[in-house]
Each structure stands twice: as C-alpha cells, then as structure tokens.
Amino acid sequence: MMELDEPASDVEENNPKEVDDERIEFNVNYSDNWRDDFTESELYSMKLKQTLEQYSIPTQAGRDITYFIRLMIKRTQKATKAGDIAPTILFQDTLDAVLKKKLPVKYDDLNVCHNGCIVFSENMSECDRCKKDNSKSPKRKSKTMKMLNIGSQIATILCDKQTRELIEYPRNEFQFKQGEYTDIFSDEEYQRLSSRSNTCKEADLNIYMGLYIDGFENTNVSKHQHFSILHLLFFNFPPHLRADCICP
Ligand SMILES: [Zn+2]
Structure with a gap:
C-alpha cells in the first residue's frame, strides 16, 4: 500500500505527466533490474496506463482520471493529517445503490437489449429482434437504461x-x-x-x-x-x- 502521509515529492506539480514519463523511460531503457528502480508512484502509474490501454480509454479521459486521482490523494492526505475520515472511491454498483437511496428523484433500472433494440420485459429470455440473450446472471448483466417515472x-x-x-x-x-x-x-x-x-x-x-x-x-x-x-x-x-x- 502507498503510504498516504508521504506525498509523492519526486513529482513536480506544474508538469507532472512529463516528469513521470521521463523517469519510466529512463528506467526501462538503462536499468537491468528495472522494476526495483521504479518508485511506487511510477508503478501505480504504469498500472493505470496498462488499464487505460487495455480498455482503449481515450488519452483525454486518462488525463482527467489522473487529475482526479491526484486530487483524491491530496484530500486523503489532508484528512489523514487532520484526523478526519479520509474519502475513498466507491465501486460503481455501490454508488448506484447509494444514489438510488439518497436522491430525491427515483428512477428504475430497466434491462435493455445489448444492441439497443428493445427494453426487456420481466420474463423475456432473449431479444425478439436480434436474439441477443437477456442475461440475469450477476456476472454478465444485461445493459440497463435508467427510467424516470x-x-x-x-x-x-x-x-x-x-x-x-x-x-x-x-x-x-x-x-x-x-x-x-x-x-x-x-x-x-x-x-x-x-x-x-x-x-x-x-x-x-x-x-x-x-x-x-x-x-x-x-x-x-x-x-x-x-x-x-x-x-x-x-x-x-x-x-x-x-x-x-x-x-x-
Ligand atoms: Zn436486440
């Protein structure tokens, strides 16, 4: 785990992305035992890079996520120092459940065909147009659409x-x-x-x-x-x- 009390002081505030990239390049090219030479910040960043590339996430989204994570780390450091409860990120499913509970506007989640043809009714097992199945397994859920009544x-x-x-x-x-x-x-x-x-x-x-x-x-x-x-x-x-x- 990253030690939250210790800010990543090796990273410059003004142009952090370039500094990180240079360091990763340097270590990959010139070090034999390269993994040991990377800082924890750099290893975390590489893990993020791998995820962004794996899911073809656009570059701008990657930058936005990076800014967001940095903001979150700063807030966590502040809260930890002040003895407050540090913020964390909820998994999207948990967040949806929280939103549903706390928002004054109530909406329903409807299962829709993966190809967008129809909204599935309760007992439909597949789309009657493209034959795509209406998966109810928690591991492979159907696409959903939020409907506000x-x-x-x-x-x-x-x-x-x-x-x-x-x-x-x-x-x-x-x-x-x-x-x-x-x-x-x-x-x-x-x-x-x-x-x-x-x-x-x-x-x-x-x-x-x-x-x-x-x-x-x-x-x-x-x-x-x-x-x-x-x-x-x-x-x-x-x-x-x-x-x-x-x-x-
Ligand atoms: Zn369909």
Whole structure:
C-alpha cells in the first residue's frame, strides 16, 4: 500500500505527466533490474496506463482520471493529517445503490437489449429482434437504461399541499397581458391552443411540460461518440423555481 502521509515529492506539480514519463523511460531503457528502480508512484502509474490501454480509454479521459486521482490523494492526505475520515472511491454498483437511496428523484433500472433494440420485459429470455440473450446472471448483466417515472414524480408533488399550490401558478398567478411576453404562457401559440380547448379550460389542473433535446459531440474525448442531453421542464412551477429541484 502507498503510504498516504508521504506525498509523492519526486513529482513536480506544474508538469507532472512529463516528469513521470521521463523517469519510466529512463528506467526501462538503462536499468537491468528495472522494476526495483521504479518508485511506487511510477508503478501505480504504469498500472493505470496498462488499464487505460487495455480498455482503449481515450488519452483525454486518462488525463482527467489522473487529475482526479491526484486530487483524491491530496484530500486523503489532508484528512489523514487532520484526523478526519479520509474519502475513498466507491465501486460503481455501490454508488448506484447509494444514489438510488439518497436522491430525491427515483428512477428504475430497466434491462435493455445489448444492441439497443428493445427494453426487456420481466420474463423475456432473449431479444425478439436480434436474439441477443437477456442475461440475469450477476456476472454478465444485461445493459440497463435508467427510467424516470414522471407520473409518480408529479403524483408526489400533487400529494404535498405546499408543492401542489406552487404548481397551480399558471392558473392562480400568471396574468396574461396582450403584447407582453412574461412567460411561456404569454406565447401566442399557447393562448390559441388554450382558448380552443374546453378540456383544458374545465380541468382541475393542467400539467405543462417541455422536452428539450441537445445533441453534441465531445471532440476532446472521442470523435465518434455522440452525447445527448435531455431536459424536461415542468412549466407549472413559477419561472423562478423551474431550474431548482423542488422535492416534497
Ligand atoms: Zn436486440
């Protein structure tokens, strides 16, 4: 184990990566018994390098992980010196379980076909399109997709008096003024739709949501990976609360 009280003082702060690389090169090329000549920091770094290469992890991700590990070591050293509990990294499965327990937003994990064709239902043993199996063994789990049940989130909001009052903003607080755009409800399209629909007018409560999708390519990380961000906005809350998390 690395002694956490002893910082890796042989590594320069300003350009640590180059210093480490030089040292590894030097030892590999000029030492007969090279393994003994490596410092513990260098051996740890080589282990990381091996893992990054084994899984074809992009160079930028490798740098980010390195910065992150260094930050973590610094925090651990500080905590140890101060006699506090040192932070550690959780395994991803444990983290998922912790997030599920602690986050106010509850989501379900659904098994999906490895090729992305379908979401598996409980008793499906294989994908009915590509025949890929729905593995339930803990060692070889299926791909999963997180699904947020919006209906149950809204139900939770409705059950609480305080949040229910807040989501009645469009009916109770918003005031339409001709020629003045103060909110999405001032929009011509909304006004036209709501004036035509008796169902909307007569309903106890209307729920207004907006779904925004923004796709981008993170060229620093990988040129062929596309990312999409989904934003679901709940317009029933007053505008100043819409970007906040409101949990009953
Ligand atoms: Zn499939």
